[in-house]
Amino acid sequence: MKLLVVEDEPKLNKGLVLGLQNRGYAVDFAFNGEEGEKMAKVNEYDLIILDVMMPKRDGLEVCRSLRAYGIQTPVIFLTARDTVEDKITGLNFGGDDYLVKPFAFEELIARIRALLRRTPQTLSDVLVWGDLKLDTRAQKVQIKNKDLDLTLREYGLLEYLIRNKDAVVTREDILTHVWDKFYDSFSNVVDVHLKNLRKKLPKEYVKRIKTIWGKGYRLS
Helix, strand or coil, X not given: CEEEEECCCHHHHHHHHHHHHHCCCEEEEECCHHHHHHHHHHCCCCEEEEECCCCCCCHHHHHHHHHHCCCCXXXXXXXXXXXXXXXXXXXXXXXXXXXXXXXXXXXXXXXXXXXXXXXXXXXXXXXXXXXXXXXXXXXXXXXXXXXXXXXXXXXXHHHHHHHCCCCEXXXXXXXXXXXXXXXXXXXXXXXXXXXXXXXXXXHHHHCCEEEECCCEEEEC
């Protein structure tokens, strides 16, 4: 899953990004509403974390603009404003959830998971592929109840392939959803991580990750 964090306070921005990356999410970030809005309109995200009070363009206006643009990505507002009226305003501007500062990071994680479960591909915390089970809550992968030791990138790559099984996904699709904005689009980073992932999977699973030459990959 790939998230966008738009928060003008540098320390909080950095803390959120690092915390989310440690949970296996690919994360892009911006420090003002104007920059965040541009990024949200040109990139595909699974969820946006949006501060309300920001320079250049506040979070409410950014969210309203994204909805008018046709972008329905789930949005969690972060704000120090805690009145009922403030929360109603945030929801009326197109937000999906509203978290008051200061907040516990674990609560943010729980709200992210709750929103992501609303989409068709994420109705369950556990993804199943044959005898393989990927627990998105515990970030654990098992095959026949035996743990599979994966790096965060390998885990993210496997999760994305399972969520899109039977469909052809391009390298660009994978880079967009599993890596952050600092990846080198001309590198073979996807091929390297996929090769490492294949080494850790049983042979019968490796055969089911097909390379579609000139297009990308398909997990069957």
